Amino acid sequence: MPSSLRSSTTITSKRGYTDAVSDRSTVSMLWTSLRAGTITETRGAPRSPNNARARSSDGSGRGGRARSARKSASKSQGRAGTSPFTPRRTPFPTDGAAARAHEGAGATRLRGVAANPRRTGVLPTEQAVARGPPRAPSCARSAPGGRSPHRVRQGPPLACPPSPRSPDVFDLEALRDEFPILSRTTYLNSCSLGALSKRGEARLRAFLDEWHTRGASAWYDCWLARLDDLRGRVARFLGAPTHTLALSPSTSVALATIAESLPVQGSRNRVVCSELDFPTLVYQWRVRPDVELVVLPSEDGVHVPLERYAEAVDERTLVLAASHVNFATGHVNDVASLASIAHAVGAFCLIDGYQAPGQIPVDLPATGVDAYTAGPLKWLCGGPGLAYLYVRAERIEALRPRITSWFASADPFAFDPATFRYRDDARRFEMGTPALATVHTALGGQELIDELGIEAIHARNRRLTDRLVEGLTDAGFTLTLPGPANRSAIVMVRHPAPAEAVRRLVERHIVVDHRPGHVRVSPHVYNTEDEIDRFVRALVEVGPTG
Incomplete structure (x- = not known):
């Protein structure tokens, strides 16, 4: 070279x-x-990202081929229809042009009140590519004339201010139209699998078209940039720098990567978890004979008090591992306090956060946690096959995972098996070629979540949850429920035959889930009060069975 x-x-x-x-x-x-x-x-x-105009050979900045390309891209976007989901002008390439070309004019702005976090001017990656104004990449114009065979019919304008009748700052009817499953099902199971949006589906179709028409060449001018785009979007959503976020095939892989980055240090071999954590978090340590595993019991079956963690964590502790939101109780743990408990004795704080982002606000740097897993499967409405791993910037350099891949290499395209050097950012924790289909559906879901805004989502979820709790209580059901200050949108209803009740609810086109001894219900921002009431009535009607 x-x-x-x-x-x-x-x-x-x-x-x-x-x-x-x-x-x-x-x-x-x-x-x-x-x-x-x-x-x-x-x-x-x-070119600087703030002065990204391509200059002609005389330095005038007045044209040349790049300017013609932008004109061509602009015309192409005009033909295909511009999605108002994406800001009209942004200082970095969100690569939404491909999705816009496939969405047509069907996507309309859901929110016009709060500022969009994507307008911050932060580049989606801090070391990859500085680009000019948004343009339709060549892979977005694979169909003749720059048009896509996949178009979504345009809907009415959606931005609306809150009113006394509806405190929401978005058009709920238009939001629900984004999710086809809601037209045929009362879907109250987002803590298992978030609904797929038309936005995500359009991006998936765009990806499939690129695969059909461009094959592997799409990696270089489309797909690698979309990986950067997703890392950047998710990092900003979590309040974190882009270089602290990695993509992973699943939470299990992300947790294992961190576990294999933390060798036992002399007598510091204790790992503290709780019986309310999802089993994968505990299993990482149970299979390691060099680790002393402490699993804290829950006295009330809902949470483990911070005092119990503080009592169990000492100078022998290597890792304090906990959940942000308990999957089977909905309790929201104070992860900032957990991080402080761990750091007070020099321990590492690892948080399984899969049930938190998308339903409650998360600002990872403010919590002080050392590593945090999340993903698009549930509340972020992006589908299975992908997870996100945040590692605190100060921790990255010292962590050298013993499981790795070519994506983690500082120079992956050198294809040199004789040497290996970790990347200097969180991508050192990545495990090979990501599931591109889910990358695209995850981008669609993340765009929607970003546009609605997590504060508005959280507020609506609280209102729906309060209505659900009140309705179930009035109907005579017993709930396994955290106090209001630590409550999420996961509601556990005690039931003698939860699996049978869930099956009978499906016959009524109501989708919820079950866990041992409970029916689990999880409304999300796109649900309605009528759906909450319909579920309560139906659960009464199916009765205690088994």
Whole structure:
């Protein structure tokens, strides 16, 4: 590779798009394309993301091929229809053009009150590609004339201020129209699987079209950038820097990666969990003979008090591992206090947060936790096959997982088995090629969540949960329930035959779930008060069975 390509290089594709590239592994990949003649090199300083206009050879900034490309992209977007879900102008490439081309004009803005967190001007990746204004990438125009065969019919304008009749700052009817399952089912099981949106489905169709028409070439000008886009979106949603977030195939893999990064240190071999944690969190340590596992019991079957953790955690503790929201009780734990308990004795704080993001506000740097897992499966409405792993910036360098992959390598496209060097950010915890289909549905779900805003989602979920608790209590059911201050949108209803009750509810087109001794109900922002009341009536009617 020429020395001119080893640090920072400006690449101009034959379609006229100009990109400044600084990440060494990305440059290595692009050098392969240079030699193949698919792109040409234009040397010079990379463009600043705040002054990203491609300049002509005389430095005037008045045109050239990049400007023509943007005009062409703009026309293409106009033909395909512009989605008002995406800001009209953004200082970084969200790569939403591909989705917009497939959504057509069907996506309409749900929210027009609170600021969109995607308008912060933060780049979606801090080391990859500095781009110009949004444009439709070549992979978004695979259909003739730049049009997609997949279009969503345009709906009415949706932005609305809150009113005395409805405190919501979005059009609920339009939001519900985003989720086809709601037209045929009373769906109250988001803590198991969030509903799939039309937004996510449109992105999935776009991905499939790119796969059909471009094959592996879509990796280089579309899919790698979307991985960066997803990392950036999720990191901002969690209040974290992009370089602290990694993609993982599942929470099990993410937890195992952290577990394999924390070798026992002399007598510091204790791991403290609780019996209310999801089993995967506990299993990571139960299979390790070098670990002394302490599983704290719950006296009330709902939560484990902070005092019990403080009593169990001492100088022998390697890890305090806990859940942000308990999956079988809905109790929201104070993870900031748990982190303080761990750090007071030099222990690592690992949090399984899969049931939290998307239903309650999360600001990870403010909590002080060392590692945190989440994912799009449930409240983020992105589907299975993907998880997110946050690692506190100060912890990344010292953690060297003993399970790894080529994605974790600092120079993955060198394909050099003789040497291995970890990436210097959270991507060192990644485990190979991600599930691209879920990456796309997750992007669709995350866009929707970002647009609604977590504060509005949380407020609506609290209102729905309060109505559900009141209705079930009035109907004579007994609930396993945290106090109001620690309550989430997971409600556990004691039942003598929960599996049978869930089956009979499905016959009435009502979808909930069951856990030992309980029917588990989990309303989300897209549910209605009428659906809550319908479920309560139906549960009374199916009666105690078994």
